[in-house]
Amino acid sequence: MSRWNVGVFGMRMLSRPLRRWLNVPQGLSLMRSKQIPWRYKLLALGLGALITALLMALELPVESLLATLLIGLPIDISVDGLEAILGPIVFGSALLPLVLPRQQLQE
Numbered sequence: 737m738s739r740w741n742v743g744v745f746g747m748r749m750l751s752r753p754l755r756r757w758l759n760v761p762q763g764l765s766l767m768r769s770k771q772i773p774w775r776y777k778l779l780a781l782g783l784g785a786l787i788t789a790l791l792m793a794l795e796l797p798v799e800s801l802l803a804t805l806l807i808g809l810p811i812d813i814s815v816d817g818l819e820a821i822l823g824p825i826v827f828g829s830a831l832l833p834l835v836l837p838r839q840q841l842q843e
Contacts, residue, residue: 739819763829772840777828780835792819 763780766772 758830759833760826760830763832766832766836767829772836775836776832780825780832781824783827783835784824786826788820788823788828789828792816
């Protein structure tokens with residue numbers, strides 16, 4: 737019983753700080769805002785691309801093994817393409833509120 741409580745309530749406790757730090761909806765609205773300088777947007781997208789590239793490099797051996805075993809190469813390529821396009825946008829928008837100075841974030 738106590739294990740279940742730690743599992744359920746532990747995730748709730750962990751999700752609050754993560755929601756405060758990595759706020760994707762706020763980041764997407766900041767990406768669309770014209771008041772935010774393009775330098776910060778480009779920096780956030782660059783960091784997002786770096787994180788995506790690292791994740792793709794780490795999963796490459798496992799993914800290629802599964803693709804050869806399951807003969808799912810077309811699906812694997814399409815998922816990689818989708819990951820390469822959406823990854824920097826999602827990670828960049830999550831990191832944009834952290835990259836911005838506090839003055840611009842409060843405006």
